[in-house]
Amino acid sequence: TMGQAVNTLGLHLRLNTGTPGWCLTLGDFVLPAQEAAGDILIGGLFPLHIVVSEPELPFTKRPRPGQCSGFDFRAFRWLQTMVFAIEEINRDPDLLPGIQLGYRILDSCDHVHTGLRGALSLVNGSSGWADADRPCLTGAPVPAIIGLASSSPTRAVAHTLGPFDIPLVSYFATCECLKDKRQFPSFLRTVPSDLFQVRGLVQLVAHFGWRWVGAIGTEDDYSRYGIQAFREQLAERGGCLAFYATLPKAENPERLAHVADALEASSARVILAFSTEGQLYGLLSEVARRNLTGRQWIASEAWVTASLLSGPQFRDTLAGTLGFAFRKASMPALGDFLLRVRPSPAPNSVFVNAFWEELFGCRLDFTGGADEAPGSNQPSCSGAEDVRGRNSVYSDVSQLRVSYNVYKAVYAIAHALHRLLCCDGHVHLWCSFQLLSYLKRVNFTTRFGEKVYFDSDGEPVPLYDIVNWQRDSRGIITFKTVGTFDASAPVGEQLRMDQSTIVWTGGETQVGHGGCPFCPPGTRQASRPREPICCFDCLPCADGEVSNQTGSSECMKCPQYHWSDPDRVACLPMLEEFLSFQDILGVVLALLSVLGVTVTLVVTGIFYRFRDTPIVRANNSELSFLLLASLALCFLCALLFIGRPSPWSCWARQATFGVAFVLCISCILAKTMVVLVAFWSTIPGSNAVRLFGPTQQRALIFSCTAVQVVLCVSWLTWDPPSPIKNTSYQAGRIILECQDGAILYLVLGYIGLLSCICFDLAFLGRKLPDTFNEAKLITFSMLIFFAVWISFIPAHLSSPGKYTVAVEIFAILASSFSLLLCIFLPKCFIILLKPEKNIKKGMVSK
Template structure:
């Protein structure tokens, strides 16, 4: 490390002196950067770019006695290669666009910084040197006026210090360290990646939104982790929360230390833990948490690892499922994927990175085959790979690169359209478009403000930071066991409110829908009450949600207040709202269904009556006493229609009509059936020698029986309505959130008498029909009356316990069901056999057939 540090310092001093000197008349070729691979495309204006296409550098320590060997990098990064291709895509798109830089074309020089500060500095020096290593006289004017990159904050810190000396604007796409906002140290640094200041603000608002007040914090042992975590701790403390612990993840990932800091989670009892670290440090922490089976923690993520593919492997699903954090905004860039899939080594022989990309992608060799990799056969197809390079579903950093290119293009366009006398420089002067100076371009970059094709504004504040916009990401497991980065909210600095959360779409740790709680807090929100916890710090107490029917409308309420009987607490338990009124209405599904069944029954009854009217002269209709049959059908029609009085909001009129109407209608129906049954039974008795019974059961007597039986029920109902009529009533209890509108029967005795009298008539009909069920006749109606009475009695016997146990509107529904079921039973059992013969068996609808004995009787 000592040798490297000395080498870096010497190199920086040497090249800074060489390039910045305005007195040099000739340029000297700097040999130390000629070995760097570079991708170049000529244009009127060249844009420099740095991408960490490899993860490490393989090189021997410098000896300072001979020229260093060419640099070798290893660990090809497909995601970074996609970023680089996105930059090329944006430049080519701008060159085709006639609206932007119409008379100029953009070119580029792209270097690989290999993820190391030293190599990043060398590539920056190569961009400032302006010579591509070709033959002939070097050209110093080839120096690029602007640089895009680098990726990580550590790399950008080194490059920004160097480029800032020459006021060369640098636009980074992935450096979020808040330290880079210091314009005294980094005067020419800008970025399309929001500063960690904004991310921490968004995280603090997230904690405040969910009421978490006992938070644990882990930080990576670097400027990114320590700086971000410290700012977060300060912010949430200002909001009244408590920090349960603050631990640093060691860079060497020492097993003993990792075990100790993970145990701190259990010791403090916190349920919510923020990890502000790079993905490799976060992975070491989660691996230790996995070893300790720590599966009940809700992890909050920093932007560095919330969408990291290395953590979405199945081994971490048990502890990271439900994790939440912010990621920079994504976008769908049209036509980018076909552009990415265009690559092939034969099409781009001059590209020094395509060969490495192709060999790493297909694990083959484009040169001589080795024992490790076979030769590439030329039939490889990028579209058939599932690599992250061609995955355009999460274009976040790629979108930042895209915005960086367009920001530079808009700044250049503004320079070219500068009107003399209205320029931004002294005396209103404009820059020389034929010789663009970096410091002039920097001034224009600082003041750009445009809206791209995605409807997003791009501009930089006075610190060179963009407008902070984040997607709130929630890790959710999908059916095939993969992690889906679900967007469940957003943070937009330009909107009000800044933070919007779709709570219903969030799946928390443990596959739960309920928001996890952290029990330590300095304040309880409305809807809860304070409950102190012994042996805990003063700021720690439980926030107990008020019970249903109770509210608290102030912060830190000690007790919850009960709502008045007519009111109920809202979902937040902070105010009392009127209770919901419940009754069986025509608008709900149950009411509509019962209405349809009742109307259908009435239509069936009318249809049967129509058949009997049309066939009234046939023997079967005459033999069954057409007058009684029509009277029974009329009463059944009333029975079906009286069910409608039970549907709708109870009123004094409807409550009085409900039970009296169905009581009288059923009494009339059963009275008619009773008269018919008695006639059938007595008709058989009258055939015996010496019997003269039928004179007591003629038409006049039948009408008298029907009138007398119905009159008894009529008297009961009239007495009921005059003495203690049914009235509408509100059923309100403090334990329920609803007011049940129902009809109070007024007099339980009268209600019991109505039902009892109906039951008495049904029982008498059943007994008489039962005795007459085996009378020898080709059409024995008593048998069908027996079945109908059996169904009738069964329905009303089952009605009693169902009526008593049903709550609210279901009590009314049970009663309607009993009315309709018994009515359908009477209609189907008594009249279906008759309609069957009338319509389908006309040969049996003859006087001879009806007067003859049954076949079974003739056998004896």
């Protein structure tokens, strides 16, 4: 089935490419290539050379392609990683079983023109590839390409291949511009976009308080888009670029000198270099020649682990460099594979041969020194030399970052081909045209434990390591990971660093100054109108905000229930405030409550001791004892308002208060009606006493109290009070209080209704004979009751914090004392001090 699918794919490729009768080939790009035959070929474009000479344009004949020079050992390692991954897949019995992958890899020379030539050569295929006597896909156009390294060549190639849905999977092109699927519909990459790197770089710069930053870039999309985004985002955080210098594409000593002059003249000591290692090499050579040290270099991912720049000549200049790097993987098998490479006279070993001659500085006997400069006298080499004897970046597998991206790109294409050729177990004619669709949907886990997939824009998960260039004991620069950046994490948790492990430029252990003046912790910088952005005033943070770093551009708001300390450098838990038994006010109110209960019990004891005397019997002793019990309950419920609010205390305090006060008012109402009925019964023919006897009195008290109980039960069922933390009353303090709900007003309103009825009835009996006129005492007590609760309303609304509860307790105690003293004090006075009046004759003398 898999073989039939391969033949189907080959048939459709022949029908849609340069077969005679269908398309006319205007020319054949005969380019050096490293290739291996297979059932399906994967294309590759790698910048094996980093310098391209500009071709002459005579406009009278076809121009000759530019000559590539400056062999890049790092890029050759990327190429070998692709070969390693393909050979590994061919040995895998589960992935593409029965299918042999081949490859055709060309040199892009890190240039737009050479990159396009290579891409067109790959998709056109070799001459005569569709001959009947050759395997159907040997020499055929490749169905997918892995490449390129730089954004500008990648953009040109992706724009060309997009209309044909030929997948281009990049391992190093990071420009955000390539995210546009309308222009680059077939572009994917295993490397995060510069969008995320720039965000991380800005957060990194802001984290250390650097506001005055110099920038160095190149004349390509990678640098142009990256530095533009960096400038904009840095400005949002209050920083700016001290200068922005552009490196030339080709070697130009004069322009490089101008850039070095700008670097030397600038006051900025933090320099961001958004460039590739090859383009930056010339400038750094000039900087090292001038001995321009003391600059803190910030590296983009394109050169942050470049061994080319970590050599002895740049140690004083670049030691302490900090930058973002792709996540790395440990691949011991790749290290062994790299050491097994050997040159060969075969045409498909042209790159291996060039690598060998460059690495050993020799001329292979079977190459004839094709790339040898005229007049040079290089020794010959046999190809049996040992690569281990050369300490080169090629064999250094300690920082496999871009190589790992190449590895993931190869496996992504392999998984997509596997799904395409299987087509869920069936072969269909249309399957061969859907490689791009399958590639967009790959989802697999590498043998190193990383999950690989693409989002809707063909982007991978944006993960970075933060790398610091540090010298070891021998003075050699090593790349040490000091943190991570995960752009998919929540804001504020993306950048993670162990700052204690960072070694800064010059071997310093303390972070350097960013050029601009710094605002101390606890303040923020405020820009001055019509002055440069690095000229600002330091303003204290507002209440509830802090800045715990030097040079903060804004203050951070404290988390909920936290407040800034006096220095505005730390957020402290807010002080919780409630009326407690440890407060003097709480102790006083609690003592008054206990005093009220004590006085009530004393009065109860007096009434019980003299229960058979006329004055007690005349005042309906049963109602009096019930009233005293309800008053004691009123005094006790005040204690529920003191202490830390909890769900049970919030439920109990208002419900107990409401029921106790209604019981108290109901007893007073019954006593008032008893007094009125007693005198109305003297009217001839009146049977009022029989109609309002003890049974009716109990029924009145029970029914009035039952209504309040029903209201409280409904309140606690539907809208129960609950403890809340109120931070709106006073800054920096949490007022712990109960949120009572709307039904509380019905409970209080019912108390007010009964009080008004009681007052009206007592007012009607105010002119009765003095000796028996308890209604006059009730009237006076109710007037005090109304005065207390009417004054309570504005006092309650205007009292802050714990004093709100204190006002309510005071109102409860004051109204309870008024009822107790006004109704029972005169009777106790007669019982204890005027016993001669506590006789029946004395009671009816008037």
